[in-house]
Amino acid sequence: MEVKRMKNADELGAVLERERGKFANANPKSAAQYEAASAFPGGSTRSVLYYPPFPLSIAKGLKSKIWDVDGHEYSDFLNEYSAGLFGHSNSAIKDAIVTALEDGINLGGPNRYEACLASALTKRFSHMERIRFCNTGTEANIAAIQLALHVTNRKSVLFFKGGYHGGFIWYPNGGMPLNIDFHEKVAPFNDEDALDEMFALHGSEFGACIIEPVMSAGGAIPATRPFLVKLQAKCIEHSVILIFDEVVSSRLNLGGMQALHEIYPDITTLGKYIGGGLSFGAFGGRAELIDRLDMRRPDAVAHAGTFNNNVLSMAAGLAASTVLTKEAIDRINGLGDAAREQFSSISPDKQKMSISGQGSLSCVHFESKEVHDLYHLHLLMSGYYTARRGSVYLSLETTESEILGFLDATRVFVERFGNYL
Incomplete structure (x- = not known):
C-alpha cells in the first residue's frame, strides 16, 4: 500500500508539472509580465496572488468576466476576494x-x-x-x-x-x-x-x-x-x-x-x-x-x-x-447553495474532495495540496478564475449558466484526475 501511495505521489507530481507547462505555454504575456516585476520580492506585491509557475496578469473586466493580457476570457469566481461583489464596471x-x-x-x-x-x-x-x-x-x-x-x-x-x-x-x-x-x-x-x-x-x-x-x-x-x-x-x-x-x-x-x-x-x-x-x-x-x-x-x-x-x-x-438589495443578495446566495449541493454530488470521496460555505461564499477543500493546485490550474485553463486556496466569491453579475459551467469543469477534473485524490 505504501509503495502504491508513493507511486501515485510521483505520478501526481509529474502530472502537475506537465499541466503547469501547458499553462505557461498558453500564457506567454503573463509570463513576461511576471518576469518584468522583479522589483517585487517574488514578482508580486500581494502574497495571496502568487501561484506557480506564475500568476495571470489581468487586463480588464466587465460584468462577470475578466480577460488576461494574453486575451483569454474567464468567468470571475474570485471577484477580488469579495471586494468585487458588484462585478466589473457596474x-x-x-x-x-x-x-x-x-x-x-x-x-x-x-x-x-x-x-x-x-x-x-x-x-x-x-x-x-x-x-x-x-x-x-x-x-x-x-x-x-x-x-x-x-x-x-x-x-x-x-x-x-x-x-x-x-x-x-x-x-x-x-x-x-x-x-x-x-x-x-x-x-x-x-x-x-x-x-x-x-x-x-x-x-x-x-x-x-x-x-x-x-x-x-x-x-x-x-x-x-x-x-x-x-x-x-x-x-x-x-x-x-x-x-x-x-x-x-x-x-x-x-x-x-x-x-x-x-x-x-x-x-x-x-x-x-x-x-x-x-x-x-x-x-x-x-x-x-x-x-x-x-x-x-x-x-x-x-x-x-x-x-x-x-x-x-x-x-x-x-x-x-x-x-445592493435583498433580492440581489438572495439570488446569488441561491446560486451558491445550489452549486455546493451539486459539487458534493460530483465528489467521489467527501473526505478528500469537499466544499464548505454559506450562500455566495464557498471554499473547495482537497486532502492533498498537490491535487488542490492541480484543480486550480484545471479551472483556470477551463475559463474559471478562482483563488489558489479554493475560495469562491460570487458577484451580483454571476449567472446560472456560469455556475453550471463551473460544475461541468469540476466533473471533467474528476474524470481526468480523480484517481489522484
Missing part, C-alpha cells in the same frame, strides 16, 4: 466615480458623500449607532481592537484559529510571524467546551474578542449559532468587548450575519465590497464606545487617516449602497 458605481473625479479628489475636508454613506450603513446595520471610516478592513479591525483595549484598560485579545482579520491579524495553521502583538489567546473555532475553558482561565484578561461569523480565508466555515450565543454570553459575563468582523460575511445578508442570527456585537467591522470596489473600511457600534472618538469631548481619543473620507471611495460606496 454602471451606477462607475458613473459616481466619474462625477466625483470631475469635482476633484483631494479636497482636504468633509465632502458631500461621507455623511450620506454613514447614514446608509447605520440604517443597514441596525445596531450600529455610530460609525467611523478608514481605508481597509485591516485598518478597521486594528482600530476596533485598539479602541476596545483602551476602553477596557486591558491588554489581551481573544482570536480564533483560522481567523483572518487583515494582513497582520490572522491565525492560520503554523502561525504568522508578522502579526501585531495583541497579547492574544487563540481558541478553536466552533468549540464550545474550549471556549468555556478559555474564559475560565483568561476571561479577566481580555479587553476584546473578535470573530468572523463566517470564516472567509479560513475556509468558508460558518460559526454555529449556539457558539455565537455562548461567546456573547461569555463576553458579557467577563466585560469583554465583542467585535464581529463582517468585512466579508456581511455580503450574505442585508443586515449582516448578526441580523440573521439576531446576535448583535458591541462593534462591527466592515470593508471589502462596501466601498464599491475601491479601498474602504469602517467600524461602528454602540454610541458609548464609538463616541470616545468625538473630538468635542475633553477625553477624546484621536482616530486619524488622510484617506479615511477619500472622495472616490465615498462616492463609490454611496452608489454601491443603492445597488
Whole structure:
C-alpha cells in the first residue's frame, strides 16, 4: 500500500508539472509580465496572488468576466476576494466615480458623500449607532481592537484559529510571524467546551474578542449559532468587548450575519465590497464606545487617516449602497447553495474532495495540496478564475449558466484526475 501511495505521489507530481507547462505555454504575456516585476520580492506585491509557475496578469473586466493580457476570457469566481461583489464596471458605481473625479479628489475636508454613506450603513446595520471610516478592513479591525483595549484598560485579545482579520491579524495553521502583538489567546473555532475553558482561565484578561461569523480565508466555515450565543454570553459575563468582523460575511445578508442570527456585537467591522470596489473600511457600534472618538469631548481619543473620507471611495460606496438589495443578495446566495449541493454530488470521496460555505461564499477543500493546485490550474485553463486556496466569491453579475459551467469543469477534473485524490 505504501509503495502504491508513493507511486501515485510521483505520478501526481509529474502530472502537475506537465499541466503547469501547458499553462505557461498558453500564457506567454503573463509570463513576461511576471518576469518584468522583479522589483517585487517574488514578482508580486500581494502574497495571496502568487501561484506557480506564475500568476495571470489581468487586463480588464466587465460584468462577470475578466480577460488576461494574453486575451483569454474567464468567468470571475474570485471577484477580488469579495471586494468585487458588484462585478466589473457596474454602471451606477462607475458613473459616481466619474462625477466625483470631475469635482476633484483631494479636497482636504468633509465632502458631500461621507455623511450620506454613514447614514446608509447605520440604517443597514441596525445596531450600529455610530460609525467611523478608514481605508481597509485591516485598518478597521486594528482600530476596533485598539479602541476596545483602551476602553477596557486591558491588554489581551481573544482570536480564533483560522481567523483572518487583515494582513497582520490572522491565525492560520503554523502561525504568522508578522502579526501585531495583541497579547492574544487563540481558541478553536466552533468549540464550545474550549471556549468555556478559555474564559475560565483568561476571561479577566481580555479587553476584546473578535470573530468572523463566517470564516472567509479560513475556509468558508460558518460559526454555529449556539457558539455565537455562548461567546456573547461569555463576553458579557467577563466585560469583554465583542467585535464581529463582517468585512466579508456581511455580503450574505442585508443586515449582516448578526441580523440573521439576531446576535448583535458591541462593534462591527466592515470593508471589502462596501466601498464599491475601491479601498474602504469602517467600524461602528454602540454610541458609548464609538463616541470616545468625538473630538468635542475633553477625553477624546484621536482616530486619524488622510484617506479615511477619500472622495472616490465615498462616492463609490454611496452608489454601491443603492445597488445592493435583498433580492440581489438572495439570488446569488441561491446560486451558491445550489452549486455546493451539486459539487458534493460530483465528489467521489467527501473526505478528500469537499466544499464548505454559506450562500455566495464557498471554499473547495482537497486532502492533498498537490491535487488542490492541480484543480486550480484545471479551472483556470477551463475559463474559471478562482483563488489558489479554493475560495469562491460570487458577484451580483454571476449567472446560472456560469455556475453550471463551473460544475461541468469540476466533473471533467474528476474524470481526468480523480484517481489522484
